[in-house]
Amino acid sequence: MFRTILIANRGEIALRVIRACREMGIRSVIVHSEADKDSLPVRMADEHICIGPGPSSKSYLNIPNILCAATLSQAEAIHPGYGFLSENTSFSEICADTNIAFIGPPASAMRIMGDKVSARAAMAEAGMPMLPGTPVLHSLAEGLEAVKQVGFPLMLKAVAGGGGRGIRLVTRQEDFERTFLLAQNEAREAFKNDGIYLERYLGKARHVEIQVLLDHHGNGIHLGERNCSCQRRNQKVLEEAPSPHLPAELREEVGRTAVKAALAVGYRNAGTMEFLVDEQNRYYFMEMNTRLQVEHPVTEQVTTLDLVKEQIRIAAGHPLSIRQEDVKFRYHAIECRITAEDAEADFRPQTGTVTQYIMPGGPGVRVDSHLYPGYEVPPYYDSLLAKLIVWGETREEAIIRMRRALDEFVIEGLPTTIPFLRRLIDHPTFVEGEAYTRFIQEEAVALGIEQASRKAA
Incomplete structure (x- = not known):
């Protein structure tokens, strides 16, 4: 069993992991931003290390700083919680390369299931029932062509989406162009990936x-x-x-x-x-x-x-x-x-x-x-x-x-x-x-x- 686990998250989920570690006799190390220096997880962990300013891009998403903290604290594993780096395949791979256990799935499985289009393909092959949908689309022209097969109403979904972002319901042809571009822009900004796919919409699902x-x-x-x-x-x-x-x-x-x-x-x-x-x-x-x-x-x-x-x-x-x-x-x-x-x-x-x-x-x-x-x-x-x-x-x-x-x-x-x-x-x-x-x-x-x-x- 691990002796030390680093928690790369904040808030209630960080506290949740700290409590589990304590009950298992595992030393907990929390990384935190300057904005969270007085937070309850920081007070409760066995050790805390500041990894950057308040914005998450400079702290909770800062992979080099998190890995430095893991090395300094001699952590054998990292628990990513949810959000932030929890579904980041690069982070999972880097942890493996540095002999730090990532408390989550292998990067290979995460890569397949993290991309919604490849996940649909893999699950269809495994025998899962699927709603009619499309491959990944990168342009409005592709979307206009694909909608002929899917029909209305339909859902627009970001390939790399999560947290409800990059998802739009479209019920009429005349709304499709504007909504497609909105969803694509949101996906590009949130996930640095503008891939979109279409899926048949179920009304009272x-x-x-x-x-x-x-x-x-x-x-x-x-x-x-x-x-x-x-x-x-x-x-x-x-x-x-x-x-x-x-x-x-x-x-x-x-x-x-x-x-x-x-x-x-x-x-x-x-x-x-x-x-x-x-x-x-x-x-x-x-x-x-x-x-x-x-x-x-x-x-x-x-x-x-x-x-x-x-x-x-x-x-x-x-x-x-x-x-x-x-x-x-x-x-x-x-x-x-x-x-x-x-x-x-x-x-x-x-x-x-x-x-x-x-x-x-x-x-x-x-x-x-x-x-x-x-x-x-x-x-x-x-x-x-x-x-x-x-x-x-x-x-x-x-x-x-x-x-x-x-x-x-x-x-x-x-x-x-x-x-x-x-x-x-x-x-x-x-x-x-x-x-x-x-x-x-x-x-x-x-x-x-x-x-x-x-x-x-």
């Missing part, structure tokens, strides 16, 4: 994903599914496990298919296969996230497994600690992502000082957060402040518990999405388990978004 774990000894298991259909601008805001109205036999079928496909591309460590499920419960492969997911706690609560510890064990060469037949599902878990955004001003990102911070508690409540009273929320990073996870014996009990926990949660000093999330879990579509990927956008008025946006304007 649910976003269902399967958590897989694979070791270096040929073993692979799935840990059931999460429903991530509550999204705003293709960004998840609430996740739950198991997925409402998904038959048990379909859950097992999709899980087996996901493990088989991941093994086929030489995948190792934790990963997530993402699917769209239509109203007839037909499922289609969408993409794979080759890292730990933000929403991994809901899977932990229904399986009682610690996914970060499993990641570390796999990276150290250990076999999986559990077999598929030993995976037992219990409880229903829901996670709300609480962000520093003003839902009454079109979710405008916020910065400021947290003046009061009171976490909810009681049975079936977990909070993953790096906040504390006096914490200064910096302007450089993702707006995630906390993840509130609850679980109960039934979905109904979990919803009641989430209402109670959101009512208890106090974050003062800057606007947050707590009031919006409270409205969301009371919406009949969510309560009935009928949420779909565009539900929040189409129910904006009922959720108080559209009126607030007009007011802000």
Whole structure:
């Protein structure tokens, strides 16, 4: 087992990894920017090393500085968390070249599954059901030709996309040219790759994903599914496990298919296969996230497994600690992502000082957060402040518990999405388990978004 792990991330996920390391008797080293020098992960880690100024391009994405910190601290492994360098194949390869274990998949598998077009091809070959789509497109002329085969409505997706960026819905021919160029420009700026592909759009699709774990000894298991259909601008805001109205036999079928496909591309460590499920419960492969997911706690609560510890064990060469037949599902878990955004001003990102911070508690409540009273929320990073996870014996009990926990949660000093999330879990579509990927956008008025946006304007 590793003696020292360097954590190349920040915020709640860095704190999550530090806690896992401490329980495993592993020394933790955190790299941080100047903006995060007073953060809770920096206070909690066994060692901390500043790697640059606030902007992520000069710190959390600065590969030479991170590797220097790993060498100085004698770290044998690097945990990338999510975001930043977690899906960067070059970083993974450099770690291998310098004999530092990358706690994630091999670069070869990451390269295949990180490119959405090559991932579609690999998954189709592995027998995954696929929505009609196109190869990678680099020009409007190619797009106009390809749309003749796909038809409308369709989704435009960035080949190297992530975090909801570079994705656009197009329902009419007359909107295609403008939307294609917008998506391409966003992809070029965000990912330095302007490749776009088209995919048939499902109107009332649910976003269902399967958590897989694979070791270096040929073993692979799935840990059931999460429903991530509550999204705003293709960004998840609430996740739950198991997925409402998904038959048990379909859950097992999709899980087996996901493990088989991941093994086929030489995948190792934790990963997530993402699917769209239509109203007839037909499922289609969408993409794979080759890292730990933000929403991994809901899977932990229904399986009682610690996914970060499993990641570390796999990276150290250990076999999986559990077999598929030993995976037992219990409880229903829901996670709300609480962000520093003003839902009454079109979710405008916020910065400021947290003046009061009171976490909810009681049975079936977990909070993953790096906040504390006096914490200064910096302007450089993702707006995630906390993840509130609850679980109960039934979905109904979990919803009641989430209402109670959101009512208890106090974050003062800057606007947050707590009031919006409270409205969301009371919406009949969510309560009935009928949420779909565009539900929040189409129910904006009922959720108080559209009126607030007009007011802000």
